[in-house]
Amino acid sequence: MSASRKAKLIHVPVEPAEIERYRPLLDEPLWGEFSRSMAELAGALQGHTVWDVNSTARGGGVAELLASLIPYDRGAGIDERWVVIEGSPEFFELTKRVHNLLHGVSSDGAGFSPDERATYESAMKRNAAALADVVNTGDVVIVHDPQAAGLVPQLSALGAIVIWRSHVGVDEPNDFARAAWELLRPYLDRASAFVFSRPNYVWDGLDASKVRTIAPCIDAFATKNRELTDAEMGRLLAEAGVPAGGRIVLQVSRWDRLKDPIGVMHAFADHVAPLTTDTCLVLAGPASTSVRDDPEQPEVLQQLLAQHQALDASIASRVLIVQLPMDDQDENAAMVNALQRRADVVVQKSLAEGFGLTVAEAMWKSRPVVASRVGGISDQIEDGKNGVLVDPKDLEALGRAVTALVNDRERAARMGAAARERIREQFLGPRHLMEQGRLIRSLL
Ligand code: UDP
Numbered sequence: 001m002s003a004s005r006k007a008k009l010i011h012v013p014v015e016p017a018e019i020e021r022y023r024p025l026l027d028e029p030l031w032g033e034f035s036r037s038m039a040e041l042a043g044a045l046q047g048h049t050v051w052d053v054n055s056t057a058r059g060g061g062v063a064e065l066l067a068s069l070i071p072y073d074r075g076a077g078i079d080e081r082w083v084v085i086e087g088s089p090e091f092f093e094l095t096k097r098v099h100n101l102l103h104g105v106s107s108d109g110a111g112f113s114p115d116e117r118a119t120y121e122s123a124m125k126r127n128a129a130a131l132a133d134v135v136n137t138g139d140v141v142i143v144h145d146p147q148a149a150g151l152v153p154q155l156s157a158l159g160a161i162v163i164w165r166s167h168v169g170v171d172e173p174n175d176f177a178r179a180a181w182e183l184l185r186p187y188l189d190r191a192s193a194f195v196f197s198r199p200n201y202v203w204d205g206l207d208a209s210k211v212r213t214i215a216p217c218i219d220a221f222a223t224k225n226r227e228l229t230d231a232e233m234g235r236l237l238a239e240a241g242v243p244a245g246g247r248i249v250l251q252v253s254r255w256d257r258l259k260d261p262i263g264v265m266h267a268f269a270d271h272v273a274p275l276t277t278d279t280c281l282v283l284a285g286p287a288s289t290s291v292r293d294d295p296e297q298p299e300v301l302q303q304l305l306a307q308h309q310a311l312d313a314s315i316a317s318r319v320l321i322v323q324l325p326m327d328d329q330d331e332n333a334a335m336v337n338a339l340q341r342r343a344d345v346v347v348q349k350s351l352a353e354g355f356g357l358t359v360a361e362a363m364w365k366s367r368p369v370v371a372s373r374v375g376g377i378s379d380q381i382e383d384g385k386n387g388v389l390v391d392p393k394d395l396e397a398l399g400r401a402v403t404a405l406v407n408d409r410e411r412a413a414r415m416g417a418a419a420r421e422r423i424r425e426q427f428l429g430p431r432h433l434m435e436q437g438r439l440i441r442s443l444l
Pocket residue numbers: 059060061062064224252253254284285286287324332333336355356357358359361
């Protein structure tokens with residue numbers, strides 16, 4: 001790959017969606033505010049495009065969030081477009097390391113060699129050159145996460161209004177997280193605003209007047225979240241290989257160390273399976289090599305499969321590791337939807353979590369969720385009321401909480417109903433669209 005070649009950007013097609021869909025889910029005053037604010041933003045942006053730039057069109061929370069939001073902006077008459085940058089395997093190795101550092105975790109030290117910096121900057125240069133062909137003065141560009149952070153200076157130089165959005169963070173920043181901030185901050189000076197998912201993810205050393213927090217959200221009408229008929233449920237579960245009878249405990253996530261699928265399996269094997277007779281654990285994630293910006297997943301999946309084989313046969317047969325096909329995104333989303341609806345209890349045993357869309361998705365489907373008290377998960381679940389929070393390292397506490405819910409359908413149903421209401425009030429698209437719209441208007 002020649003260093004001067006322009007990157008080949010992927011333009012992700014996004015169909016518009018009517019904001020009217022949300023009307024039945026919002027109280028009347030909120031609907032009025034929402035529809036007005038969308039119209040005002042469309043008016044203010046006349047002649048300008050809003051660009052979202054990230055590193056993958058599918059797999060993971062950022063792609064999911066963009067797919068939940070952009071259709072409604074487009075439906076409201078805003079010309080918003082989604083572009084995915086190009087990077088080499090070395091580039092994605094490096095940005096995965098930075099991603100882990102931002103979570104306070106290091107796989108390989110905190111430093112960056114001059115070679116690594118050169119790899120990053122040359123990828124940014126090639127992508128910026130390609131973006132320069134399409135981005136115009138006065139356009140708004142939302143640059144997502146560390147993968148694309150290095151584009152900020154060049155996009156600002158084009159006369160665009162640049163917002164950098166961070167989707168990850170850590171409750172207690174350590175030296176690894178700070179090392180990642182140091183690495184990225186020089187690229188971010190010229191951004192007009194910085195958006196974080198929650199207040200305590202905001203980095204030191206940024207101009208506080210430019211900082212905003214906007215919590216992520218889900219789209220109630222997406223394939224992942226819409227209601228399913230019994231026939232659809234039957235077909236999708238059969239396809240995933242999940243039995244129609246018996247009770248199911250589920251975790252859906254990428255095969256990532258920070259999601260700790262191996263910990264979930266051991267918590268189930270030691271603290272749930274022996275206490276319940278008809279309960280199975282389903283660990284679902286993308287088919288092994290399908291997520292192009294994340295080289296770590298095949299390794300974690302291999303470790304999980306090896307440890308699964310080493311379990312006692314009677315327990316192993318109650319653990320299903322489901323690799324969801326990723327070639328058809330809609331089908332993948334429908335399968336996740338069916339699994340979440342099928343589950344009696346949903347688990348999210350993350351060791352760190354920027355927000356945790358899987359938690360919101362399950363709560364919206366009225367599932368009781370048992371999850372780690374980390375990051376954005378603690379913003380969603382109010383412990384004991386609309387879900388259960390446990391210490392991320394305490395396998396026994398996780399197992400106890402799951403077993404209690406599996407054995408008490410009434411409490412599980414109450415918690416599930418409260419969970420849906422929590423999401424309706426706080427974590428659906430309209431709240432996010434309004435907050436982002438307000439920010440964009442303030443920058444125009
Ligand atoms: N997801 C999916 N298929 C999978 C695994 C995950 O569609 O096989 C989705 C999941 O439903 C959620 C998103 O990917 O919408 C993951 O977002 P989250 O915030 O939970 O975690 P992230 O992957 O961003 O760390």
